[in-house]
Amino acid sequence: MQKSNNKFKENINLDILKRLNYIYDKIISKEKTLEYSKKINRLINHYKKFEVKTKKKEAWSESTILLITYADSISKGISGKSLNNFGIFYNKYLKKFIESIHFLPFFPSSGDGGFSVKNHFEVDETYGTWEDIKELSKNANIMTDLVLNHASSKGQWFKNFLKEKRPGKNYFYIVDKNYDCSKVVRPRDHNLLSEIKFSNEKKFLWCTFSHDQIDLNFKNPEVLLEFIKLILTLASYGIKIFRLDAVAFIWKKTGTTCLNLPQTHEIIKLLRDIVDQLEQNIIIVTETNLPKQENLSYFGKNDEAHWVYNFPLPPLIINTFLFEDSSALTKWSMKMPPAQIGNAYLNFIASHDGIGMRPAEGVLNDKEIKKMLLRLKKNGSQFSMRKLSNGEEKVYEANISLFDALKYTDNDEKGRFDLKRFIAAHCIILAIEGVPAFYFNSLFATKNDKKAFDTSGIKRNLNRYKWDYSSLVNLINKKDSIECMSYESFKNIISIRKAQPAFHPNATQFTLNLGGNIFSVWRQSRDRKQSIFALTNVSLKTVKLNTNKINLIDDEQWFDLLSSNKIIDGKFIKLNPYQTAWITNFRV
Numbered sequence: 001m002q003k004s005n006n007k008f009k010e011n012i013n014l015d016i017l018k019r020l021n022y023i024y025d026k027i028i029s030k031e032k033t034l035e036y037s038k039k040i041n042r043l044i045n046h047y048k049k050f051e052v053k054t055k056k057k058e059a060w061s062e063s064t065i066l067l068i069t070y071a072d073s074i075s076k077g078i079s080g081k082s083l084n085n086f087g088i089f090y091n092k093y094l095k096k097f098i099e100s101i102h103f104l105p106f107f108p109s110s111g112d113g114g115f116s117v118k119n120h121f122e123v124d125e126t127y128g129t130w131e132d133i134k135e136l137s138k139n140a141n142i143m144t145d146l147v148l149n150h151a152s153s154k155g156q157w158f159k160n161f162l163k164e165k166r167p168g169k170n171y172f173y174i175v176d177k178n179y180d181c182s183k184v185v186r187p188r189d190h191n192l193l194s195e196i197k198f199s200n201e202k203k204f205l206w207c208t209f210s211h212d213q214i215d216l217n218f219k220n221p222e223v224l225l226e227f228i229k230l231i232l233t234l235a236s237y238g239i240k241i242f243r244l245d246a247v248a249f250i251w252k253k254t255g256t257t258c259l260n261l262p263q264t265h266e267i268i269k270l271l272r273d274i275v276d277q278l279e280q281n282i283i284i285v286t287e288t289n290l291p292k293q294e295n296l297s298y299f300g301k302n303d304e305a306h307w308v309y310n311f312p313l314p315p316l317i318i319n320t321f322l323f324e325d326s327s328a329l330t331k332w333s334m335k336m337p338p339a340q341i342g343n344a345y346l347n348f349i350a351s352h353d354g355i356g357m358r359p360a361e362g363v364l365n366d367k368e369i370k371k372m373l374l375r376l377k378k379n380g381s382q383f384s385m386r387k388l389s390n391g392e393e394k395v396y397e398a399n400i401s402l403f404d405a406l407k408y409t410d411n412d413e414k415g416r417f418d419l420k421r422f423i424a425a426h427c428i429i430l431a432i433e434g435v436p437a438f439y440f441n442s443l444f445a446t447k448n449d450k451k452a453f454d455t456s457g458i459k460r461n462l463n464r465y466k467w468d469y470s471s472l473v474n475l476i477n478k479k480d481s482i483e484c485m486s487y488e489s490f491k492n493i494i495s496i497r498k499a500q501p502a503f504h505p506n507a508t509q510f511t512l513n514l515g516g517n518i519f520s521v522w523r524q525s526r527d528r529k530q531s532i533f534a535l536t537n538v539s540l541k542t543v544k545l546n547t548n549k550i551n552l553i554d555d556e557q558w559f560d561l562l563s564s565n566k567i568i569d570g571k572f573i574k575l576n577p578y579q580t581a582w583i584t585n586f587r588v
Helices: 002-010 014-023 030-050 082-094 130-136 156-163 221-236 262-276 292-299 313-322 327-335 366-378 402-407 418-431 440-444 450-456 459-463 469-476 482-497
Strands: 066-069 074-076 100-103 141-147 150-152 193-198 201-206 213-215 239-245 283-286 307-309 344-347 382-387 393-399 435-439 508-512 518-524 531-537 543-546 572-575 580-584
Touching (some): 014 262, 074 469, 082 130, 100 239, 141 221, 221 262, 313 366, 313 402, 313 418, 327 508, 382 459, 402 418, 418 518, 418 531, 418 580, 440 469, 440 482, 450 459, 469 482, 531 572, 572 580
Parallel strands (some): 066 100, 066 435, 100 141, 141 239, 239 283, 283 307, 344 435
Antiparallel strands (some): 150 213, 508 518, 518 531, 531 580, 543 572
């Protein structure tokens, strides 16, 4: 009898069972819940049989720099497949200063830049194979998307759903005419529901993002099981970082906002419990483009996401440089809580998407946002809208490349300082607490892809330029090209940053208020040996800063890491327009 009980215990993880009981309370029976907990445990144990055991080390450090890219960012090149093109380019031009790569969805897809996934378990053959992913994972930490919220209307799951066949049966979220959607928070302006005839009845498919992207039904535990299988499968191919795309929307309940519901958080906690059992340092990242408190809630109590995106940064930093005033950024930074050990912020200014406006709410006032959108429009931006509950539309994101967003300001109508302004903006995300992330096209100061937008009519394509391998290499080898100057600047600054313990994502940070022309933070390494005062002039003016304002300790020698270790020995520090100084007492 005792032997039987031990066997029974081996098939149950009590933490997983507790999560499942919470998520599926009153949806499935306790017996079914227990059965699913055993299935999950068997999946984990099967994976662990083949897992390569390595000594766990710190999951991130000051050298962790993330690159955001499409699998076909280099669409034409010296080999037949874009993942191979990218791998060749990465090894030659990026490997020395960037060690983590976020590949946006490389699965077979019917649209939305890969986010309308047809098959989550395959690599699109036009990009390459799983062997290409495994090869890349030997030289870099690979991050991929778990597109949890929805799947393509052209995929096999949906085709099976319509025929009530497995896998796919009951996988998609349908409601009837009595479902109360009045409070649903919308990220888009299309009709939320798409009418369908299902089992000879009139039903409605739930479509948060488009009518090609049908929301999945997480009230069916089989859907959750599919994504647990997917995490373990992808981990076996060397993927270490998982971005939970649009995760805030995955659970629905009539009469609610259908956003950030408790079951959503519990599902993330469940996934965290699972990856924490593995030998590898697998990192969970939540993508929740929401106002501050809602976004930060996805850290949980250090039991949900390892990283959360710092979504207010893009609109705040862009606003700072367009109007030469760091006040709003400084005020926001002073109020940001430090991430706990085991958590980190993911800092970025540009990505494959537009510049999200929702995170600016409550940080910039309506007048400031309107002023910024007007300037962005002058700089060549299009705008994507979202629908409010009262039927009105509001800007959801500005669609423009980051370089074009910062190219012209009210005081620099000719863009004479465009590149300096652009680099300075990135110096801020390199200095503040968290893991910095760079969009591939930003490394080369890429402009709006007007041709792609005109051809497709898709606004986000303005910021999704695809490179020819030879063209890009020629440009970054051409010393007077803006692509070369941008690339060389980033290579130099990132290489310096990676060596500084005070820039560890969890190192101490204090934000300094040095006036509207300067954004500044003081960082201190966790062993307290190194301090760095990171100062960025956000204006066209030359600024003289009294060293008394940043408490440079008298009995230590101070150097500027970004000016060939220039010694700071006077009463004033001079910052030219858009210059950054990293002043430290300890050179690595």
